[in-house]
Amino acid sequence: MDKHISDSNPPPDPGTPAPELTEVEEAVRTLIRWAGENPDREGLVETPARVARSWKEYFSGYGHDPAAILERTFQEVAGYDEMIVLRDIRFESFCEHHIAPIIGRTHIAYLPDKKVVGISKLARIVEVFSRRLQIQEKLTAQISSTISQVLQPKGVAVVIEATHHCMTTRGIHKPGTVMVTSNMLGAFRDSATTRREFLAMIGTPQTRAPL
Numbered sequence: 365m366d367k368h369i370s371d372s373n374p375p376p377d378p379g380t381p382a383p384e385l386t387e388v389e390e391a392v393r394t395l396i397r398w399a400g401e402n403p404d405r406e407g408l409v410e411t412p413a414r415v416a417r418s419w420k421e422y423f424s425g426y427g428h429d430p431a432a433i434l435e436r437t438f439q440e441v442a443g444y445d446e447m448i449v450l451r452d453i454r455f456e457s458f459c460e461h462h463i464a465p466i467i468g469r470t471h472i473a474y475l476p477d478k479k480v481v482g483i484s485k486l487a488r489i490v491e492v493f494s495r496r497l498q499i500q501e502k503l504t505a506q507i508s509s510t511i512s513q514v515l516q517p518k519g520v521a522v523v524i525e526a527t528h529h530c531m532t533t534r535g536i537h538k539p540g541t542v543m544v545t546s547n548m549l550g551a552f553r554d555s556a557t558t559r560r561e562f563l564a565m566i567g568t569p570q571t572r573a574p575l
Protein backbone atom coordinates (compact mmCIF):
# COMPACT_ATOMS: atom_id res chain seq x y z
CA MET A 365 0.00 0.00 0.00
CA ASP A 366 1.32 3.39 -0.97
CA LYS A 367 1.18 5.07 2.40
CA HIS A 368 2.74 8.26 1.19
CA ILE A 369 -0.07 9.08 -1.22
CA SER A 370 -3.06 7.71 0.66
CA ASP A 371 -2.16 9.27 3.97
CA SER A 372 -0.83 12.61 2.82
CA ASN A 373 -3.95 14.38 4.08
CA PRO A 374 -5.50 11.95 6.50
CA PRO A 375 -8.38 12.74 8.83
CA PRO A 376 -7.21 14.77 11.83
CA ASP A 377 -5.41 12.89 14.56
CA PRO A 378 -8.03 12.11 17.22
CA GLY A 379 -5.48 13.40 19.74
CA THR A 380 -5.91 16.88 18.22
CA PRO A 381 -9.11 18.23 19.73
CA ALA A 382 -11.59 19.87 17.35
CA PRO A 383 -12.00 23.59 18.09
CA GLU A 384 -15.07 24.82 19.89
CA LEU A 385 -17.76 26.30 17.67
CA THR A 386 -17.29 29.66 19.39
CA GLU A 387 -13.60 29.68 18.38
CA VAL A 388 -14.53 28.97 14.77
CA GLU A 389 -17.13 31.73 14.72
CA GLU A 390 -14.64 34.15 16.24
CA ALA A 391 -12.11 33.24 13.53
CA VAL A 392 -14.70 34.00 10.84
CA ARG A 393 -15.45 37.34 12.51
CA THR A 394 -11.73 38.10 12.32
CA LEU A 395 -11.68 37.31 8.59
CA ILE A 396 -14.71 39.55 8.05
CA ARG A 397 -12.82 42.38 9.78
CA TRP A 398 -9.77 41.51 7.64
CA ALA A 399 -11.97 42.02 4.56
CA GLY A 400 -12.74 45.50 5.85
CA GLU A 401 -16.25 44.86 7.13
CA ASN A 402 -18.05 45.12 10.44
CA PRO A 403 -19.05 41.63 11.67
CA ASP A 404 -21.74 43.20 13.87
CA ARG A 405 -23.58 44.65 10.87
CA GLU A 406 -27.07 43.13 10.68
CA GLY A 407 -26.50 41.20 7.46
CA LEU A 408 -23.32 39.62 8.82
CA VAL A 409 -24.40 38.65 12.33
CA GLU A 410 -25.38 35.07 11.38
CA THR A 411 -22.55 34.66 8.87
CA PRO A 412 -19.95 33.10 11.20
CA ALA A 413 -22.41 30.35 12.19
CA ARG A 414 -23.31 29.73 8.54
CA VAL A 415 -19.65 29.58 7.51
CA ALA A 416 -18.92 27.11 10.31
CA ARG A 417 -21.73 24.84 9.04
CA SER A 418 -20.60 25.24 5.42
CA TRP A 419 -17.08 24.18 6.28
CA LYS A 420 -18.39 20.95 7.79
CA GLU A 421 -19.99 20.24 4.42
CA TYR A 422 -17.08 21.44 2.28
CA PHE A 423 -14.67 19.27 4.23
CA SER A 424 -16.91 16.30 4.99
CA GLY A 425 -14.37 14.03 3.27
CA TYR A 426 -12.26 13.84 6.42
CA GLY A 427 -14.99 11.84 8.13
CA HIS A 428 -14.92 8.94 5.67
CA ASP A 429 -12.54 6.11 4.88
CA PRO A 430 -12.20 5.92 1.07
CA ALA A 431 -10.97 2.33 1.05
CA ALA A 432 -14.04 1.16 2.99
CA ILE A 433 -16.31 2.52 0.25
CA LEU A 434 -14.84 0.08 -2.28
CA GLU A 435 -14.87 -2.96 -0.06
CA ARG A 436 -18.19 -4.36 -1.26
CA THR A 437 -17.40 -5.91 -4.63
CA PHE A 438 -19.20 -8.19 -7.08
CA GLN A 439 -17.66 -11.22 -8.70
CA GLU A 440 -20.58 -12.44 -10.83
CA VAL A 441 -19.97 -10.43 -13.93
CA ALA A 442 -20.58 -13.16 -16.55
CA GLY A 443 -16.96 -13.04 -17.65
CA TYR A 444 -16.97 -9.28 -18.29
CA ASP A 445 -13.33 -8.29 -18.49
CA GLU A 446 -13.37 -5.11 -20.53
CA MET A 447 -12.67 -1.59 -19.43
CA ILE A 448 -15.19 0.11 -17.13
CA VAL A 449 -15.32 3.88 -17.54
CA LEU A 450 -17.17 6.47 -15.50
CA ARG A 451 -16.68 9.88 -16.98
CA ASP A 452 -17.66 13.45 -16.15
CA ILE A 453 -17.85 13.00 -12.40
CA ARG A 454 -18.31 16.57 -11.27
CA PHE A 455 -16.57 17.61 -8.05
CA GLU A 456 -15.92 20.67 -5.95
CA SER A 457 -12.80 20.90 -3.84
CA PHE A 458 -10.62 23.55 -2.25
CA CYS A 459 -6.94 24.16 -2.91
CA GLU A 460 -4.83 23.71 0.15
CA HIS A 461 -2.75 26.80 -0.62
CA HIS A 462 -5.50 29.44 -0.79
CA ILE A 463 -8.67 27.57 0.31
CA ALA A 464 -10.10 28.71 -3.02
CA PRO A 465 -12.52 26.46 -4.97
CA ILE A 466 -11.31 23.87 -7.44
CA ILE A 467 -14.21 22.96 -9.73
CA GLY A 468 -13.74 20.06 -12.05
CA ARG A 469 -14.63 16.71 -13.45
CA THR A 470 -12.98 13.35 -13.05
CA HIS A 471 -12.89 10.44 -15.45
CA ILE A 472 -12.10 7.02 -14.07
CA ALA A 473 -11.45 3.74 -15.81
CA TYR A 474 -10.39 0.37 -14.57
CA LEU A 475 -9.78 -2.98 -16.11
CA PRO A 476 -11.29 -5.45 -13.66
CA ASP A 477 -9.63 -8.63 -12.54
CA LYS A 478 -12.67 -10.65 -11.38
CA LYS A 479 -13.90 -7.96 -8.96
CA VAL A 480 -16.09 -4.99 -9.88
CA VAL A 481 -17.75 -2.37 -7.68
CA GLY A 482 -21.08 -0.59 -7.90
CA ILE A 483 -20.47 2.32 -10.24
CA SER A 484 -21.68 4.93 -7.74
CA LYS A 485 -18.82 3.88 -5.46
CA LEU A 486 -16.33 5.39 -7.89
CA ALA A 487 -18.15 8.70 -7.66
CA ARG A 488 -18.13 8.38 -3.85
CA ILE A 489 -14.34 7.99 -3.87
CA VAL A 490 -14.04 11.23 -5.80
CA GLU A 491 -16.40 12.88 -3.32
CA VAL A 492 -14.48 11.76 -0.23
CA PHE A 493 -11.08 12.86 -1.52
CA SER A 494 -12.30 16.10 -3.06
CA ARG A 495 -14.00 17.24 0.14
CA ARG A 496 -10.63 17.78 1.75
CA LEU A 497 -7.97 20.44 1.30
CA GLN A 498 -6.30 19.39 -1.91
CA ILE A 499 -3.97 19.93 -4.76
CA GLN A 500 -5.10 18.42 -8.04
CA GLU A 501 -2.06 16.22 -8.48
CA LYS A 502 -2.61 14.61 -5.09
CA LEU A 503 -6.35 14.20 -5.65
CA THR A 504 -5.62 12.36 -8.92
CA ALA A 505 -3.08 10.03 -7.33
CA GLN A 506 -5.21 9.32 -4.26
CA ILE A 507 -8.18 8.24 -6.37
CA SER A 508 -6.13 5.95 -8.61
CA SER A 509 -4.07 4.42 -5.83
CA THR A 510 -7.12 3.68 -3.66
CA ILE A 511 -8.91 1.93 -6.53
CA SER A 512 -5.75 0.04 -7.38
CA GLN A 513 -5.10 -1.08 -3.81
CA VAL A 514 -8.63 -2.14 -2.93
CA LEU A 515 -9.91 -3.63 -6.19
CA GLN A 516 -6.55 -4.88 -7.46
CA PRO A 517 -7.63 -4.52 -11.07
CA LYS A 518 -5.38 -5.03 -14.11
CA GLY A 519 -5.15 -1.28 -14.46
CA VAL A 520 -6.59 2.06 -13.37
CA ALA A 521 -6.71 5.39 -15.18
CA VAL A 522 -7.78 8.71 -13.69
CA VAL A 523 -7.96 12.02 -15.55
CA ILE A 524 -9.02 15.24 -13.85
CA GLU A 525 -9.82 18.54 -15.56
CA ALA A 526 -10.40 21.47 -13.24
CA THR A 527 -10.43 25.21 -12.91
CA HIS A 528 -8.65 26.68 -9.92
CA HIS A 529 -10.24 29.80 -8.53
CA CYS A 530 -6.94 30.79 -6.95
CA MET A 531 -5.76 31.54 -10.48
CA THR A 532 -9.02 32.52 -12.21
CA THR A 533 -10.46 34.97 -9.67
CA ARG A 534 -7.27 36.25 -8.05
CA GLY A 535 -3.49 36.22 -8.57
CA ILE A 536 -2.75 35.89 -12.27
CA HIS A 537 -6.50 36.17 -13.24
CA LYS A 538 -6.71 33.72 -16.08
CA PRO A 539 -10.36 32.66 -16.42
CA GLY A 540 -10.99 29.72 -18.71
CA THR A 541 -7.76 27.93 -17.88
CA VAL A 542 -8.22 24.24 -17.22
CA MET A 543 -5.63 22.12 -15.50
CA VAL A 544 -5.46 18.51 -16.63
CA THR A 545 -3.80 15.78 -14.62
CA SER A 546 -3.71 12.04 -15.17
CA ASN A 547 -2.50 8.97 -13.46
CA MET A 548 -2.22 5.68 -15.33
CA LEU A 549 -1.50 2.43 -13.55
CA GLY A 550 -1.01 -1.15 -14.72
CA ALA A 551 -2.39 -1.86 -18.20
CA PHE A 552 -3.13 1.82 -18.79
CA ARG A 553 0.51 2.65 -18.21
CA ASP A 554 1.95 -0.37 -20.02
CA SER A 555 -0.28 -0.56 -23.08
CA ALA A 556 -0.59 2.39 -25.46
CA THR A 557 -3.65 0.72 -27.02
CA THR A 558 -5.50 0.49 -23.70
CA ARG A 559 -4.58 4.07 -22.86
CA ARG A 560 -5.76 5.30 -26.28
CA GLU A 561 -9.05 3.45 -25.93
CA PHE A 562 -9.67 5.15 -22.57
CA LEU A 563 -8.73 8.61 -23.84
CA ALA A 564 -11.02 8.15 -26.87
CA MET A 565 -13.90 7.23 -24.53
CA ILE A 566 -13.53 10.36 -22.44
CA GLY A 567 -13.05 12.69 -25.43
CA THR A 568 -11.25 16.02 -25.31
CA PRO A 569 -11.95 18.87 -22.87
CA GLN A 570 -12.80 21.18 -25.80
CA THR A 571 -15.86 19.10 -26.64
CA ARG A 572 -17.35 19.47 -23.15
CA ALA A 573 -19.37 22.21 -21.51
CA PRO A 574 -17.25 24.76 -19.62
CA LEU A 575 -16.51 23.97 -16.00
Ligand SMILES: [Zn+2]
Pocket residue numbers: 459460461462463464528530531
Ligand atom coordinates in the same frame (compact mmCIF):
# COMPACT_ATOMS: atom_id res chain seq x y z
ZN1 LIG B 1 -4.46 27.79 -4.71
